[in-house]
Amino acid sequence: MKYLFFAGSLRKGSLNRKFVQNAYDVLKADKDNECELVHLIDYLLPVYNQDIDDTEFPKAAKELAAKVKWADGIVISTPENNGSIAAVTKNTIDWLSRERAPNPWPKKNVLLLGASPGGLGAVLGLWHSKQPLEKLGCYVYPEVMGLPKAHEAFNDDGSLKDKASLERLAKLLNAFAEHVKSKS
Amino acid sequence: MKYLFFAGSLRKGSLNRKFVQNAYDVLKADKDNECELVHLIDYLLPVYNQDIDDTEFPKAAKELAAKVKWADGIVISTPENNGSIAAVTKNTIDWLSRERAPNPWPKKNVLLLGASPGGLGAVLGLWHSKQPLEKLGCYVYPEVMGLPKAHEAFNDDGSLKDKASLERLAKLLNAFAEHVKSKS
Amino acid sequence: MKYLFFAGSLRKGSLNRKFVQNAYDVLKADKDNECELVHLIDYLLPVYNQDIDDTEFPKAAKELAAKVKWADGIVISTPENNGSIAAVTKNTIDWLSRERAPNPWPKKNVLLLGASPGGLGAVLGLWHSKQPLEKLGCYVYPEVMGLPKAHEAFNDDGSLKDKASLERLAKLLNAFAEHVKSKS
Amino acid sequence: MKYLFFAGSLRKGSLNRKFVQNAYDVLKADKDNECELVHLIDYLLPVYNQDIDDTEFPKAAKELAAKVKWADGIVISTPENNGSIAAVTKNTIDWLSRERAPNPWPKKNVLLLGASPGGLGAVLGLWHSKQPLEKLGCYVYPEVMGLPKAHEAFNDDGSLKDKASLERLAKLLNAFAEHVKSKS
Numbered sequence: 001m002k003y004l005f006f007a008g009s010l011r012k013g014s015l016n017r018k019f020v021q022n023a024y025d026v027l028k029a030d031k032d033n034e035c036e037l038v039h040l041i042d043y044l045l046p047v048y049n050q051d052i053d054d055t056e057f058p059k060a061a062k063e064l065a066a067k068v069k070w071a072d073g074i075v076i077s078t079p080e081n082n083g084s085i086a087a088v089t090k091n092t093i094d095w096l097s098r099e100r101a102p103n104p105w106p107k108k109n110v111l112l113l114g115a116s117p118g119g120l121g122a123v124l125g126l127w128h129s130k131q132p133l134e135k136l137g138c139y140v141y142p143e144v145m146g147l148p149k150a151h152e153a154f155n156d157d158g159s160l161k162d163k164a165s166l167e168r169l170a171k172l173l174n175a176f177a178e179h180v181k182s183k184s
Numbered sequence: 185m186k187y188l189f190f191a192g193s194l195r196k197g198s199l200n201r202k203f204v205q206n207a208y209d210v211l212k213a214d215k216d217n218e219c220e221l222v223h224l225i226d227y228l229l230p231v232y233n234q235d236i237d238d239t240e241f242p243k244a245a246k247e248l249a250a251k252v253k254w255a256d257g258i259v260i261s262t263p264e265n266n267g268s269i270a271a272v273t274k275n276t277i278d279w280l281s282r283e284r285a286p287n288p289w290p291k292k293n294v295l296l297l298g299a300s301p302g303g304l305g306a307v308l309g310l311w312h313s314k315q316p317l318e319k320l321g322c323y324v325y326p327e328v329m330g331l332p333k334a335h336e337a338f339n340d341d342g343s344l345k346d347k348a349s350l351e352r353l354a355k356l357l358n359a360f361a362e363h364v365k366s367k368s
Numbered sequence: 369m370k371y372l373f374f375a376g377s378l379r380k381g382s383l384n385r386k387f388v389q390n391a392y393d394v395l396k397a398d399k400d401n402e403c404e405l406v407h408l409i410d411y412l413l414p415v416y417n418q419d420i421d422d423t424e425f426p427k428a429a430k431e432l433a434a435k436v437k438w439a440d441g442i443v444i445s446t447p448e449n450n451g452s453i454a455a456v457t458k459n460t461i462d463w464l465s466r467e468r469a470p471n472p473w474p475k476k477n478v479l480l481l482g483a484s485p486g487g488l489g490a491v492l493g494l495w496h497s498k499q500p501l502e503k504l505g506c507y508v509y510p511e512v513m514g515l516p517k518a519h520e521a522f523n524d525d526g527s528l529k530d531k532a533s534l535e536r537l538a539k540l541l542n543a544f545a546e547h548v549k550s551k552s
Numbered sequence: 553m554k555y556l557f558f559a560g561s562l563r564k565g566s567l568n569r570k571f572v573q574n575a576y577d578v579l580k581a582d583k584d585n586e587c588e589l590v591h592l593i594d595y596l597l598p599v600y601n602q603d604i605d606d607t608e609f610p611k612a613a614k615e616l617a618a619k620v621k622w623a624d625g626i627v628i629s630t631p632e633n634n635g636s637i638a639a640v641t642k643n644t645i646d647w648l649s650r651e652r653a654p655n656p657w658p659k660k661n662v663l664l665l666g667a668s669p670g671g672l673g674a675v676l677g678l679w680h681s682k683q684p685l686e687k688l689g690c691y692v693y694p695e696v697m698g699l700p701k702a703h704e705a706f707n708d709d710g711s712l713k714d715k716a717s718l719e720r721l722a723k724l725l726n727a728f729a730e731h732v733k734s735k736s
Contacts, residue, residue, distance in 0.1 A: 010233035047231055048271045049194035083319030083679070084312075085268070087232045087275035094265050119700075120672050124315070124679060127635070128268075130502070131312060131495065134510040135267030142502040148671075183551055267495070303516075304488050308495060311451070314686070315679065318694040326686040332487075367735055378601035415599055416639045417562035449646050451687030452637070452680075455600045459639035492683070496636075499680060503635030 001180055003027050004071035005037040008078030008089030008129075012041070015150040018158045019115040020077035022166065025159075026173045027075075033177070036067065040088055047087075048094045058095065065099035068108060073180040075173070077113040080125025085132070093132050106137035109183070111176045112144045113169075115153070121146025139183075141176050145169060185364055187211050188255035189221040192262030192273030192313075196225070199334040202342045203299040204261035206350065209343075210357045211259075217361070222251065224272055231271075232278045242279065249283035252292060257364040259357070261297040264309025269316070277316050290321035293367070295360045296328045297353075299337070305330025323367075325360050329353060369548055371395050372439035373405040376446030376457030376497075380409070383518040386526045387483040388445035390534065393527075394541045395443075401545070406435065408456055415455075416462045426463065433467035436476060441548040443541070445481040448493025453500070461500050474505035477551070479544045480512045481537075483521070489514025507551075509544050513537060553732055555579050556623035557589040560630030560641030560681075564593070567702040570710045571667040572629035574718065577711075578725045579627075585729070590619065592640055599639075600646045610647065617651035620660060625732040627725070629665040632677025637684070645684050658689035661735070663728045664696045665721075667705070673698025691735075693728050697721060 005024045007016035021037065028035040043060040046052060068074060078089045097103055110133050114122030126144040133140050145168065147153055153161060160166040189208045191200035205221065212219040227244040230236060252258060262273045281287055294317050298306030310328040317324050329352065331337055337345060344350040373392045375384035389405065396403040411428040414420060436442060446457045465471055478501050482490030494512040501508050513536065515521055521529060528534040557576045559568035573589065580587040595612040598604060620626060630641045649655055662685050666674030678696040685692050697720065699705055705713060712718040 010231065011235050014234075041233075045231065047194065047229065047275050048265070049225075050198075051195050081232070081274075081278050082281055082316040084316040085274065087271060087278050090265075090269065090274050091231050091271035094271050097266055120675055123672055124319070124675060127499065127676060128312070128315060130498075131308070132266040132268040134498070134508075135308070137510050139507070139510060140502075142505050142507060304491055307488055308491060311492060311683065314682075318682070318692075321694050323691070323694060324686075326689050326691060378599065379603050382602075409601075413599065415562065415597065415643050416633070417593075418566075419563050449600070449642075450649055450684040452684040453642065455639060455643035455646050458633075458637065458642050459599050462633050462639050465634055492687070496680070496683060499676070500634040500636040503676070 001032070001072040001177065001184065002034045002070055003036070003073045003075060004067050005035065005075045006040055008040070008076055008086040010041045010088055015115040015117070016077040016079050018154045019113055019147055019150065020075060021158055022160050022169060023075050023077065023113060023173055026170045027177060038064070038067065040092060045091060045095050048091055053098050057098065061095040062099060064092065065096045065104045068096060068104035071108070072184060073109045073111065073176065075111045075113065077115060078122070078125060078129055080114060080116055080122035083124045084128040085125060089129060090132065093136070097136055103136070105133070108138045109141065109180045110138045111141045111173070114144065115147040115150035117149065117151040119148050121148035141179065143172060145172050185216070185256040185361065185368065186218045186254055187220070187257045187259060188251050189219065189259045190224055192224070192260055192270040194225045194272055199299040199301070200261040200263050202338045203297055203331055203334065204259060205342055206344050206353060207259050207261065207297060207357055210354045211361060220251065222248070224276060229275060229279050232275055237282050241282065245279040246283060248276065249280045249288045252280060252288035255292070256368060257293045257295065257360065259295045259297065261299060262306070262309060262313055264298060264300055264306035267308045268312040269309060273313060274316060277320070281320055287320070289317070292322045293325065293364045294322045295325045295357070298328065299331040299334035301333065301335040303332050305332035325363065327356060329356050369400070369440040369545065369552065370402045370438055371404070371441045371443060372435050373403065373443045374408055376408070376444055376454040378409045378456055383483040383485070384445040384447050386522045387481055387515055387518065388443060389526055390528050390537060391443050391445065391481060391541055394538045395545060404435065406432070408460060413459060413463050416459055421466050425466065429463040430467060432460070433464045433472045436464060436472035439476070440552060441477045441479065441544065443479045443481065445483060446490070446493060446497055448482060448484055448490035451492045452496040453493060457497060458500060461504070465504055471504070473501070476506045477509065477548045478506045479509045479541070482512070483515040483518035485517065485519040487516050489516035509547065511540060513540050553584070553624040553729065553736065554586045554622055555588070555625045555627060556619050557587065557627045558592055560592070560628055560638040562593045562640055567667040567669070568629040568631050570706045571665055571699055571702065572627060573710055574712050574721060575627050575629065575665060575725055578722045579729060588619065590616070592644060597643060597647050600643055605650050609650065613647040614651060616644065617648045617656045620648060620656035623660070624736060625661045625663065625728065627663045627665065629667060630674070630677060630681055632666060632668055632674035635676045636680040637677060641681060642684060645688070649688055655688070657685070660690045661693065661732045662690045663693045663725070666696065667699040667702035669701065669703040671700050673700035693731065695724060697724050
C-alpha cells in the first residue's frame with residue numbers, strides 16, 4: 001500500500017517531524033509499502049483566502065493534493081496549539097479540500113499522531129483535529145497516539161529513546177496498515 | 185467599554201465581514217462604547233511557524249495583540265470551514281498568543297458569530313472555535329449566533345435584510361455588552 | 369450483513385425512533401441483510417454506577433452487548449440534548465463498554481443519524497456523540513445525517529414525508545452498507 | 553457567595569467525590585462563603601425519558617434544581633468515561649434543564665474539575681462536558697483542573713497527598729471565587 005507522512009508543523013526542529021519520521025520508518029520497513037514523507041515547509045501555503053483561491057490556486061496545494069490522492073493511508077503527526085488543531089494542519093486540510101479535480105480527502109484513511117513537550121501528549125489537539133477530516137469524509141482511524149514529554153523523547157539521530165513508546169507506535173501503525181489493506 | 189471587531193476571513197467580499205460590520209454598528213450606536221473594526225487582511229500573517237516566531241515576531245501580530253489588549257470585549261465573526269474553525273481564525277489566535285508582553289488573551293471577553301451560505305449557520309465551526317480561546321483563558325460568551333443562508337442575507341449596503349435576524353443580533357450584543365460591563 | 373438499529377431515546381413517540389425505523393426499512397429491503405431494530409426502553413438501565421457494575425452487571429446491558437457483538441453495522445439515531453449527546457445514548461455506550469466478555473464496541477462500524485424539531489437537525493449532538501464511540505475503537509462513519517423540523521417530517525404511518533430526505537437517507541445507508549461489506 | 557459542589561459519579565468510593573470534597577474544603581475555609589456539597593446518589597434520577605418528564609417531573613430533579621438556582625457558583629468534579637462526559641453528569645444536567653420554574657442553568661458560573669486513574673487526568677472528558685453547560689447559557693470557567701493518577705492521590709482521610717496539587721486546586725478555586733464575586 002501507499003502511505004503519505006507529514007508533520008503539522010513548519011519548524012525545522014519540530015518534535016512532530018521527528019515523531020512522524022519514526023512512524024515512516026516503521027511502515028517503510030515492510031517492503032510491500034510505498035512510503036513518502038514530506039515537510040509542509042516545502043509546500044508553503046498562504047493562510048487560506050478565497051480571493052487567492054478564486055484567482056490562482058497555489059501550485060503547492062495542487063502538488064500536495066496529488067500526493068494525498070496517491071496515498072492509501074495518510075499519517076499526520078500534529079502538535080496541539082492552545083488545546084486545539086495546529087493552524088498549519090488546518091490550513092493544509094482546507095487548501096487541499098479546495099482542489100476540485102477532485103477533492104482528495106473523501107474516503108482517505110488517516111492516522112493521527114501528536115507529540116508535545118507537555119504531559120498530556122497533545123490529546124486535546126488530536127481529538128480536535130478529527131472533526132475537519134471527518135467532515136471531509138476521511139476515515140480517521142479511531143485510535144490516536146500522543147507522545148508526552150516529547151522534548152526528551154528522541155535520541156540525537158531522531159529515533160525514539162523509549163522502547164515501550166516505539167513498540168506502541170509500531171503496534172498502532174501495523175493495526176492501521178492492516179485496516180487500510182483490508183479495505184483495498 | 186472598548187470593543188474590537190473582526191471577521192475570521194481574508195476575503196474582501198466575505199459574508200462574515202458583512203456580519204461583523206452589522207455587529208459593530210449595533211454597539212457603536214451606544215455613545216459610551218469605543219468600537220474598532222479591523223480586517224485581518226490588513227494584518228496579514230504567515231502560517232504560524234515557530235522558526236519565524238523565534239527570529240522575528242511579526243509586526244502585524246504585535247499590532248493586533250495590542251488591539252486585543254486594549255479591548256474589553258472582542259466580537260469575532262468566523263466562517264465554518266470543513267465543519268471546524270477557519271484557518272485564519274486559528275492562525276490569528278495562535279500568533280497573538282505568542283506575544284508575551286504579555287499574552288493578550290487571558291480573561292478577555294469574546295463573542296462568537298458566524299455566517300455561512302449553508303443552512304446550519306456555521307454552528308459546528310462556532311463551537312469548535314471556542315476550545316482554543318477558552319484554553320487561552322478567554323471568557324467566551326456561552327451564546328453564539330450563526331447566520332444561515334448568509335449569501336442572501338445582506339442588502340447592497342451590507343445591512344441585514346431580515347429584521348428578526350438583526351433584532352436577534354442586537355439582543356445578543358446588548359446582553360454581551362451588559363455582561364462585559366458588569367465585570368469591569 | 370447484520371445490522372442493529374436503535375434510537376437514543378426512551379420516549380415512545382420519539383422522532384428518532386421514527387427516523388431509525390425508516391433507516392431499518394431501507395437496509396431491510398436488501399434480502400442479504402439481517403436487520404434488528406430494538407428500543408432502549410426494552411433494555412432499561414440505571415444511570416451508570418460503578419457500585420452496581422461491581423456487584424451485578426445488568427442483564428439488559430449483557431443482552432444489548434450481545435446484539436452489538438452480533439452486528440456488523442450499528443445505526444443509531446440520537447437526539448441532541450443541550451447541544452450534545454443524549455444521556456441515554458451515553459449511558460448505553462458506557463454500560464455496554466463495561467461488558468468484558470469482551471467489550472463489544474472495538475472495530476464496530478457505526479452510523480449516526482439524528483432528528484430534532486429545531487432547524488439544525490441535531491448536528492452538534494451528532495458530532496459530540498462521535499467522541500465516546502471512537503474512543504472505544506468504533507469506526508464511526510464520517511458522514512452523518514441530521515433531520516431538522518422532525519416533528520413535521522413523518523406521515524402517520526411513520527414514513528418520511530419528504531422524498532428528498534428519504535433519498536438522502538437511502539443513499540447514506542447504502543454507502544454505509546457498502547463500506548461495511550468492503551471490510552468484511 | 554454561595555457555592556454548590558458535587559461529583560459526576562454515583563459510586564460511594566468515587567475519586568471525584570474525594571476531589572470535590574477537597575475543593576469544598578478550600579472555599580468553605582472562607583467564612584464569607586456558604587458551601588453545600590451534595591452526592592448525586594442522594595438525588596437518584598432515572599435516565600432521562602421525556603415520557604416521565606411529561607407525566608411526573610422527578611422530585612430529586614426539582615430539589616437539585618433548587619440548589620443550582622440558590623448557588624452563585626457550582627463546582628463539579630466529573631470523571632471521563634470513554635473520552636467524554638460521564639452519563640450521570642449529562643443526565644443530571646439534562647434533567648435539571650427541564651425544570652421550568654425556571655431553568656436553573658442560564659448565567660450560572662460553573663467550574664469543572666476531574667479526577668482519573670489514568671495519566672491524562674480526565675482532560676478529554678472535561679472539555680467534552682463544557683458543551684452542554686455552555687449551550688444552556690452557563691459561564692463555564694475557562695480553566696479546568698484534571699487530576700491524573702487519582703487512585704494514588706488521596707490520603708486515608710480523603711485529603712490530597714501532593715502539596716503542589718492542593719496548591720494548584722486552591723489557586724484555581726480562589727481565582728474562580730474572585731471571578732464569581734466580581735460579577736455579583
